[in-house]
Amino acid sequence: MEVVDKSRLPYVYSADELISMFLATYEKEESRGSVVEPAFIKQKRLEIRRIVSSGKSLASVLRGIALAMPxxxxxxxxxxxxxxxxxxxxTYKHAVAKIGNAHMAIKAIARESIAAVRAASDKGGIYAARKMYRARVIDLINDLRPELDKLREIVLFLRKLPAIDPTLFTIVVAGAPNVGKSSFVRCVSSARPEVAEYPFTTKQIHVGHIRLRGDIVQIIDTPGLLDRPLSERNVIEKQAILALRHLAGAIIFLIDPTPHSGFSIEMQLNLYREITANFSAPVVTVVNKIDIANSEELERARSLFTPIGEVSTINCRGTSEVVNYVLNKFYVPxxxxxxxxxxx
Known part of the structure; x- marks a missing residue:
């Protein structure tokens, strides 16, 4: 199975860029031939060269975009x-297929236009064939506008994705929004995810790396999950679920025992039960925010979750011990x- 190779992702031209490119290629061709050749014949030859070069260039660009997509x-x-x-x-397959197959339509337009030029009996016929050719190709490009815009959006999304290696042992940090997942990953790895005091700061998956005697372990910060059925989850939550499903060698479930995250301890318990019931990777629980939690809140969290560690991600207290525990228990064997x- 392959990963997304960002270096091979194509530049996807907009429809307006393709139209400008097409017209520029068309106009670039200049008149050639013998000076004694009749002007009418020279004009026909020029028009055919313009059709061939501009059509071939556009078809090649569109086919190249489609073939370079994963x-x-x-x-x-x-x-x-x-x-x-x-x-x-x-949506993805339709956009790729439509853009990839457009080269055949361009070739068909070019063939018909060349035939019209050859059949022209005067300069007016040549101009009519030129007008028809350019208009049809521009109409085709405009018809591809939604698919080009969609592929541009997809390529931008893929370029922003972190470099995830599914073959590496991976620790996934999960939990409700704003419980401190990004801060935890920042404490223990090379990742520098955005950290802020409001829910859903993490809009995408972020990846950090932990080096162990020449080996590398991934640790992933996932978008916050909410306590509701999978069918009701938004795109951000589903990204986290995919990380849990496909990448996790072990899951650290982070708990906020205080009211500061905006999510109750009961909601977090329901989420923990859902994760343990639906994912095969081992799950350990860790209580965060021990610097601000009171004794009653801590005791409540301990009784509900039996955590393997208690940390404060504001100053990284206890975070390395948690990661060492997970690595020794699940990665080292x-x-x-x-x-x-x-x-x-």
Missing amino acids: FLDRLHPFYRDLIDVVFGTQ IALEKLKAARR
Whole structure:
């Protein structure tokens, strides 16, 4: 299974850019031929060259865009499902197919236009064939405008995605909005996600890396989840669910025992139960904000979740101990087995 290779993503021209490019290529061709050749014949030859060069150039650009887009069937399920969640698989395939197949329509227009030029009996016939050719091609480009705009949006989205390697052991940090997930990832890894004191700051998945004696482990900060059925979740929440489903080697469920996140401890408990019931990766719970939680709030969280650690992400207190616990319990055994297998 492939990952999205950002270096291979195409530049998707807008419809207006393609029209300008098409007309510029058309006008670039200049008259050639013998000086003794009749002007009418020279004009026909020039018009045919213009049609051939401009049509061929446009067809090549459109086909190149389509072929450079990722093939969904070859992508890792995480990327494939992510595109489906954000844009829709059918929308993606339709846009790629329509743009990719447009080269055939351009070639057909060019053939018909060349035939019209050859059949012209005077300069008026040549001008009529030219007008028809340019108008039809511009109409075709304008017809592709929605698909071009959609692919531009998709490419921009894919370029902004962090470089996720599905083959690496991955810790996913999950929980309700504003419980401190971004701050936790910032404390323990190379990631520098945006941190703010309001819900849904994390609009996309962010990836950090932890280096272990030459090896690398991924840690992912996911958008906050809400306590409601999957069918009712928004696109931001579904991105988090995809990370849980396809990437997680272990899940750290972060809890805010205080009222500051805006989500009750009971809501967070329901969310925790949903995650443990629906995802195969092991889940550990960690209480955050111990710097501001009172003793009653902490005791309530401990009784409901039995956390493996308690942290304060405002100053990173206890965060490295939590990560070391997760790595020793879930990653080290896997790494040792791989090492043993490699030595056999």
